[in-house]
Amino acid sequence: MPMSWALVASLLLATAGYLVGRSRALSAAGSDIRVLHSRPTYHGANVALLAFLPAVAIMAIASFLRMAGVLGASAMPIVSILALAAAIAGLGWGVTRISTEFRARNTVEKMVLGILIFCSTIAIATTIGIVMSLIFETGRFFQLHDWRDFLFGTQFAPRPEGISRLGMLPLLWGTMYISFIALLFAVPIGLLAAIYLSEYASPRMRSIAKPVVEVLAGIPTIVYGLFALVTVGPMLRDYFAQPLGLGSSASSVMTAGLVMGIMLIPFVSSLSDDIINAVPQSLRDGALGLGSTQSETVKQVVLPAALPGIVGAILLAASRAIGETMIVVLGAGAAATMSLNPFEAMTTITVKIVGQLTGDNDFSSPEMLVAFALGLTLFIITLILNIVALYIVRKYREQYE
Known part of the structure; x- marks a missing residue:
C-alpha cells in the first residue's frame, strides 16, 4: 500500500472517529449532556486525533529514515500497513475511553499544545539548520580563499582555471x-x-x-x-x-x-x-x-x-x-x-x-x-x-x- 493511500485512509478513519466519538458521548450522556465533563465535540476530537497522529508520526519517521538511506523503497508498503494499524488502534482506544467522567477537553488541549510546540520546534530547527549550513560552508570557503580578498576586494571575477x-x-x-x-x-x-x-x-x-x-x-x-x-x-x-x-x-x-x-x-x-x-x-x-x-x-x-x-x-x-x-x-x-x-x-x-x-x-x-x-x-x-x-x-x- 503506498503511503499516500495510507495517509488518505488515516484521514478517513480520523473523520469516522470524530463522528463515532461524538455519537458515543451523546449516548453516554443520555438526555442530559450536562452530565458530561466535556462537550461531545471534544470527545470526537480526541478520537480523531488518536487515530490520525500516530499514523502521521510513523509515516513522517519512515520518510525521514528513507531520505537518510536507512530504509529502502521496499519497506514503504510495510510502513503504510503499520501506520494504518496504528490509526485503527488509536481509534479503538479513543472510543473505549469515552465516559461521562473522561476529561476529553483537557486531553485534546494537551495534544493540540504538543502539536503547536512541535511545529514551533520545526521552525526554530529549520532556521538553525540554515544558519549553521551557511556558517559551515563559509568556513570551508575561507580555508580555500583569503578572507581579506573577500571582504575588501574590489573585483569579483571567478576563474575556475586561473586566479579568481x-x-x-x-x-x-x-x-x-x-x-x-x-x-x-x-x-x-x-x-x-x-x-x-x-x-x-x-x-x-x-x-x-x-x-x-x-x-x-x-x-x-x-x-x-x-x-x-x-x-x-x-x-x-x-x-x-x-x-x-x-x-x-x-x-x-x-x-x-x-x-x-x-x-x-x-x-x-x-x-x-x-x-x-x-x-x-x-x-x-x-x-x-x-x-x-x-x-x-x-x-x-x-x-x-x-x-x-x-x-x-x-x-x-x-x-x-x-x-x-x-x-x-x-x-x-x-x-x-x-x-x-x-x-x-x-x-x-x-x-x-x-x-x-x-x-x-x-x-x-x-x-x-x-x-x-x-x-x-x-x-x-x-x-x-x-x-x-x-x-x-x-x-x-x-x-x-
Whole structure:
C-alpha cells in the first residue's frame, strides 16, 4: 500500500472517529449532556486525533529514515500497513475511553499544545539548520580563499582555471545602490498613499484604491523584471542616459531601482496605512477640537505617533529590496562594477549567488563556495535591519489606553 493511500485512509478513519466519538458521548450522556465533563465535540476530537497522529508520526519517521538511506523503497508498503494499524488502534482506544467522567477537553488541549510546540520546534530547527549550513560552508570557503580578498576586494571575477578575484565590495555596492534608489522611489509614494487612504479618502474611495494598490504585491517578480527589460530600461536609455551622455545600455541601476520601487510601494503603503489607522481617534479629535486643521493634525499629531511603526515598515521594505533577484537580473545586468553612474549596469549579491550555484560546479572549489559566504553576508545584513526595526518599534512605540 503506498503511503499516500495510507495517509488518505488515516484521514478517513480520523473523520469516522470524530463522528463515532461524538455519537458515543451523546449516548453516554443520555438526555442530559450536562452530565458530561466535556462537550461531545471534544470527545470526537480526541478520537480523531488518536487515530490520525500516530499514523502521521510513523509515516513522517519512515520518510525521514528513507531520505537518510536507512530504509529502502521496499519497506514503504510495510510502513503504510503499520501506520494504518496504528490509526485503527488509536481509534479503538479513543472510543473505549469515552465516559461521562473522561476529561476529553483537557486531553485534546494537551495534544493540540504538543502539536503547536512541535511545529514551533520545526521552525526554530529549520532556521538553525540554515544558519549553521551557511556558517559551515563559509568556513570551508575561507580555508580555500583569503578572507581579506573577500571582504575588501574590489573585483569579483571567478576563474575556475586561473586566479579568481572574489571580492564582495562591488556586489555589496550594487545591492545597496539599487536598494537605495528603490526606497527613494517607494517610500515617499507609499507613505503619501497611506496618508491619503487613512486620513483623506472617503470610505468608498478607500475600498477601491487600497485593493488596487495591494494588487502590486501579488504580481510575480519575474513580471516586474520583464517590465524593466522591455519598457523601463529602453525608455530610460533613450530619453535620459543617451541624451545626457551617461550610457547606452538599457540595463542599469536606475532601471532595476525604479521597477523595484514600484514593487515595494504596496509594502510601504499597506504597512503604514495599518499603523496610521492604529493611532487612536481621540488624538485626532483632541487636535481638531483645539483648532488645528486636518493637515496640521496629520503632520503634528498622527505622523509623530505613528513614526516608529512607519520606520519599522521602511526597514522591512529595505530587507525585501536587498533580497530581490529577478528584477536585478533582467533590469540591472550582471556586471560586478563599482560606479556612481546610475545608468550603468551593475549587479547584486543575490544575482551572483544564483550565478555561482547554476550549472555543474565543483562544491569543493572556492568559486562555488563563495555563494555561501555571500549568502551569509546577505543574511547578516537583513538580520541587522530587522533587529533595528524591532528596536525602533519597541523603544519608541506609544502606548494608548
